[in-house]
Amino acid sequence: MSVYKDEHKIISKLIIPELKRRKFFVKRSIKINQRIKKLVSEDVLSKDELDMKHPGQPDIDLVFWNSNFRSSDPTIYAAEVKYFRNRKGKINYSFYAGLDEALALLTFGFDFICLWHFFDEGVETSPTSFLDNKNGSIMTYSGLVQEIVDKLKIPITYYYWMIAGPKSGGTNQLGDLIRAIALTSNKRNPFRTLPIIEARRNIIRKALRIV
Numbered sequence: 001m002s003v004y005k006d007e008h009k010i011i012s013k014l015i016i017p018e019l020k021r022r023k024f025f026v027k028r029s030i031k032i033n034q035r036i037k038k039l040v041s042e043d044v045l046s047k048d049e050l051d052m053k054h055p056g057q058p059d060i061d062l063v064f065w066n067s068n069f070r071s072s073d074p075t076i077y078a079a080e081v082k083y084f085r086n087r088k089g090k091i092n093y094s095f096y097a098g099l100d101e102a103l104a105l106l107t108f109g110f111d112f113i114c115l116w117h118f119f120d121e122g123v124e125t126s127p128t129s130f131l132d133n134k135n136g137s138i139m140t141y142s143g144l145v146q147e148i149v150d151k152l153k154i155p156i157t158y159y160y161w162m163i164a165g166p167k168s169g170g171t172n173q174l175g176d177l178i179r180a181i182a183l184t185s186n187k188r189n190p191f192r193t194l195p196i197i198e199a200r201r202n203i204i205r206k207a208l209r210i211v
Contacts, residue, residue: 002086003164004163010163015079018177022178024067025067027208031059032204032207035207060105063078075111078114082098082117084117096144109201110204111188111189115145115159117145118160118163119160142158145158157180157183157184161176
């Protein structure tokens with residue numbers, strides 16, 4: 001049985017409380033196209049910004065930035081969150097779930113991109129073989145994602161957690177969330193130096209009221 005209903009519950013019950021405790025401003029479940037349409041209705045976009053082309057995909061699970069920022073251009077993080085639920089000891093997602101969305105987030109101009117996987121307690125943790133493709137494995141899944149990210153030098157930060165169920169008395173306070181954020185320090189978005197990306201970033205800042 002799953003500990004939480006879905007990713008939205010993971011975000012609202014675990015991640016956001018910890019980020020706020022650490023003095024971050026947080027926005028969640030962001031539908032970019034709807035935000036942009038609101039800016040258009042408010043007549044706050046320049047002609048160049050109105051002409052900016054982007055499909056507005058994907059929706060963004062989580063955006064956060066430090067509430068104590070001192071510059072006019074704060075460091076902004078975006079995170080893609082996937083929750084691998086326990087289905088009779090099996091994992092229902094593909095091991096690379098969320099990797100495509102995380103890559104797409106680079107085009108919005110966020111400073112750092114995170115891919116965070118959460119696994120239900122009780123999911124198989126031992127390595128699996130090519131022949132045993134019916135059962136997922138946390139170590140196999142997380143290891144493969146980390147290998148892809150490292151070997152291809154993909155500028156996103158990957159981290160995973162095991163979610164403790166009520167039988168274990170787990171509180172799931174995500175005490176190492178800050179460590180996961182700190183790991184982003186050498187994975188800055190390389191697209192940030194491109195003028196087109198900077199322009200998109202400015203639109204995102206207006207849409208999310210990051211001022």
